[in-house]
Structures are given as structure tokens and as C-alpha cells.
Amino acid sequence: MKKDNKKVIYWLLTGCVLIFTMVVIGGITRLTHSGLSISNYKLISGTLPPMNEAEWHEAFDLYKQYPEYQKLNNHFGLEDFKDIYFWEWLHRFIGRMIGLVFFIPFLYFIITKQLTSSTIKKSLILMALGAFQGFLGWYMVKSGLVDRPDVSHYRLAAHLTTAFLTFAYTFWVALDLMFPNKKDIDKRFRNLVRIGLAVLLLQIIYGAFVAGLDAGFIHNHWPLMNEGKLIHETVYTEQQPLYKNFIEGKSGVQFVHRTLAYIVVIFIIIIWYRAKQMVLTSMQHKVVNSLFILVGIQFLLGVLTLILQVPVWLGVLHQVGAFFLLAAMTFTLHRFSK
Numbered sequence: 001m002k003k004d005n006k007k008v009i010y011w012l013l014t015g016c017v018l019i020f021t022m023v024v025i026g027g028i029t030r031l032t033h034s035g036l037s038i039s040n041y042k043l044i045s046g047t048l049p050p051m052n053e054a055e056w057h058e059a060f061d062l063y064k065q066y067p068e069y070q071k072l073n074n075h076f077g078l079e080d081f082k083d084i085y086f087w088e089w090l091h092r093f094i095g096r097m098i099g100l101v102f103f104i105p106f107l108y109f110i111i112t113k114q115l116t117s118s119t120i121k122k123s124l125i126l127m128a129l130g131a132f133q134g135f136l137g138w139y140m141v142k143s144g145l146v147d148r149p150d151v152s153h154y155r156l157a158a159h160l161t162t163a164f165l166t167f168a169y170t171f172w173v174a175l176d177l178m179f180p181n182k183k184d185i186d187k188r189f190r191n192l193v194r195i196g197l198a199v200l201l202l203q204i205i206y207g208a209f210v211a212g213l214d215a216g217f218i219h220n221h222w223p224l225m226n227e228g229k230l231i232h233e234t235v236y237t238e239q240q241p242l243y244k245n246f247i248e249g250k251s252g253v254q255f256v257h258r259t260l261a262y263i264v265v266i267f268i269i270i271i272w273y274r275a276k277q278m279v280l281t282s283m284q285h286k287v288v289n290s291l292f293i294l295v296g297i298q299f300l301l302g303v304l305t306l307i308l309q310v311p312v313w314l315g316v317l318h319q320v321g322a323f324f325l326l327a328a329m330t331f332t333l334h335r336f337s338k
Helices: 006-031 053-063 067-072 078-111 117-142 153-178 187-213 242-246 250-276 282-307 312-335
Strands: none
Touching: 006 078, 006 153, 006 312, 053 078, 078 117, 117 153, 153 187, 153 312, 187 250, 187 312, 242 250, 250 282, 282 312
């Protein structure tokens, strides 16, 4: 049987779709403030939600023991609790499904000898990333169960960024199998795309910081901040010492996220312009154009999310836009590498 065949590619792309779904549900979970509704973790028995009134009351009584209920949601009834519980349960359920979808077919492909040694090594890295992602999810939730009824924005950023990186690497491994032939490359252009990808990842991290600090609910104006200022004074006075404003201050973190948006757009315009001066394959032409279009859409979504004060549907669309932009950047790098 041929190794690294179409079934292997479909397996990897299915994993990409599930990770995408996981990120979308995670975004909804965050924006609906549902992430601390399940305060314990049961790998097997936690697969199913409460199945009767007695189990629902038991879950609700457990929720009442933690800061989110005591400090923010003590007005909640059981039906309110069920609403937030659903999103967190669904998020964890899809995480379990991803684990099964990666592990069971992997064993099958190993037993039937359908993977090359290179793909086996890459698949092991993927599963390690998936396991680490699950650990980070637990570690993130844990930070909101002690004193503050909110998770650490650092842990949220680590959790989200690892999900994006796991997707990007899964997609890259699939692309390796879809396009196995080596080709001559322009190393300077490849390095330009690499830098653009690094800047995009930094922007994704700061997007997570904005989400974790609820920094999207202030300075809801564009292109200027409050009071018609390019740099509002709270950007550098909210925290002490100065540097903390840009990693822990709401205004400072939002300012960095705004600024990085322009830098990402500039990088992608440069990539698009430079590519147009090169002799491109049909696939390279399409992927560079898609990158150009997607960054425009994502920039617009970011502006609308800000000025409309982060409605859930728009916040989710903005996160989806980041996901597609990362996919396009990963595809671009692959098509101008290897």
C-alpha cells in the first residue's frame, strides 16, 4: 500500500477543520463568559453533560463554590448556568474528539504501514502539541478559580496561540504530502514571508491579550482613540513601571494591537507587490492574491469589532478572520519554500 496516500492527507485536513471548529467555539466561550462554568476536569465521565435535574443541580452547586459565581454571577439561576455550561462543555467535547481523530487513525496508519518515517515523526509532534494544548486549557481555567473570576490573559494567549500553531503545523504537514516535489526558491522572498508570519503570530498573541483583558471595550473609536487622540495618555500611565502598560494595561495592549494591525497590512502588501514582480505558478498567484484579500477583510473586521464594542458574532468573525489569514500565510510560505 502506498505510503503518505490521500487517506493520510484527508486525515490531516480533517484535523485542521476540527481545530478550526475548536477555536471558533473557544472564541464564543470566551465572549459569552462561559469558560469557568465547569470547574473540574473529568476526562471520561465529563464527556457527557449532566443528564438529569439532580446532576444539573450538583454541577450548579459546584459552580457556586468559585469566585465567578460569588463575585459576578450570584444572581444566576439554573437556566442561566445551563446557557454558559453548554459552550464550555462543547469546547471540551470537541477537544476530546480532536484527540480521538488524531490518535486512532494514526495507530491504524502505523499498523497498516501507510506512513513514511518522516510523517510519523511529524505526527508525533502534532500529538504532543495537542496534548500540550489540552494542558494549557486546564492551566488557563485554573487561574480563574482562585481569587479573580477571570483567567490570566497570559495563559489565555498561550492557549489560543498554541491552537493556532497546532493548526498551522498540521496544515503544513498536509501540504508537504499534497506538494511533495522540491523546487527552486527565492530565499529573500521566503524570508520576507517568514518575517510576515512572525509579525502575524505576534498580532494573534496581542489579540488574545485584548480578549483576556477585555480591552476591546474601551477606546471604541477609529482611527483615533478616546478624545480624538492618536495615543491616549492611559496607554502609558495605566500601569507602573512603564513597560507593563504594553503587556498588562488595557489601553496599552489595545494600542499595540491597533499598531500591529497596520504593520501586518504593510507586510502583506509588500509580499503581494514583490510576488507580482516574480514569475509565479498558478497556485502561487492564487495564494498571494488570497492573502491580500484576507488581510483587507480582517482589518475591516477588526475596526468594526472595535467601534461596535465587540458584539459576540463580530468578535467570533474577527477570530475566524485571523485563522484564515494564518492559513493563507502558512500556505504562502509553503508555496515559496521547500
